[in-house]
Amino acid sequence: MPKINGNEIRMGNVLEHNGGLWVAVKIDHVKPGKGGAFAQVEMKNLRNGSKLNERFRSADKVERVRLEQKDQQFLYENDGMLVFMDNETFEQIELPADILGERRPLLQDSMIVTIEYHESEALNATLPLKVTCVVEETEPAVKGQTAANSFKPAVLDNGLRIMVPPFIDQGQSIVVHTETMEYSERA
Template identity: 50%
Template sequence: MKISGVDIRPGNIIEYEGGLWRAVKIQHTQPGKGGAYMQVELKNVMDGRKTNVRFRSSETVERVRLDTKDFQFLFAEGDQLTFMDKENYDQVQLPRDLLGDAAEFLQDGMDVLMETYEDKPISVQLPDQVEATIVEADAVVKGQTASSSYKPAVLDNGVRILVPPHIASGTRIVVDVYEREYVRRAD
């Protein structure tokens, strides 16, 4: 579907110079002299390269629609992750680096959303928040104010995050996968 260059929004996937690019940031600029344009930061969905492009209102780009499907994470074997299509039970193996840092939060049986373009997996989205157990937490230093003092802790998947002082080892917490932040205690 063709759209005007100034109609690009963050999150849109466009075809640009023979590749698929995701719009990360946009800035609409209207200079005093000349026509308005949209400054767009693009990230290549295949290899992660970034570029900045200026689109004028007269230019059109091809907006790509990705198909989304529900998959379930089965297991990791080396650098390969195996997912199962929840409809037809087909299995797909993907490289770990396709998920980036979020791969550390994968749990057996976790439901994920896979985006595909022409039946080729482009990205895998995990739930925004997952439960994890604290395996190691620093002791609280007496005299610290409780308002904004957080202490380092290690989760059962090896990820280091900051938690409030009252959280101890063995506590189940909810963690934001993409921000890598403590959200709350798990119920």
């Protein structure tokens, strides 16, 4: 695995540090008036989700880890475990449902999900950027409420509650952005 200098750490890099795998979440480059510059890095543990703040000087060497990414198809959920299938080898794996966190309701049958592996251990799962959902319940549009920034609450077919523009009605399909968990466009 390649070693990089402390000032070469970028957001999203996966590092091996203190015997664990950490992803860099936030980085501030600090140049104090006295002493050398350093990078203040906020990291999140990929295995247990704990956070850590660490200072890295440019002379510090850090082990950078490359995760292998595989696109796998979601099959079903069984006792809190999500079952995915590799479309090339047809091998099935089970991952805990909390690997997706708050994005779990957006997972749909037969959806292709990118799973990141370190050696043979699955560490992270990423949904496609946009998902199509159906509006189950929302208030009717109020006549004259056409202001650009007005939104109304809606409940989607997966139970998720989001804000939608006033022109969206019950039964319509909409596209939801999976990173921000917000309305994106009509489907």
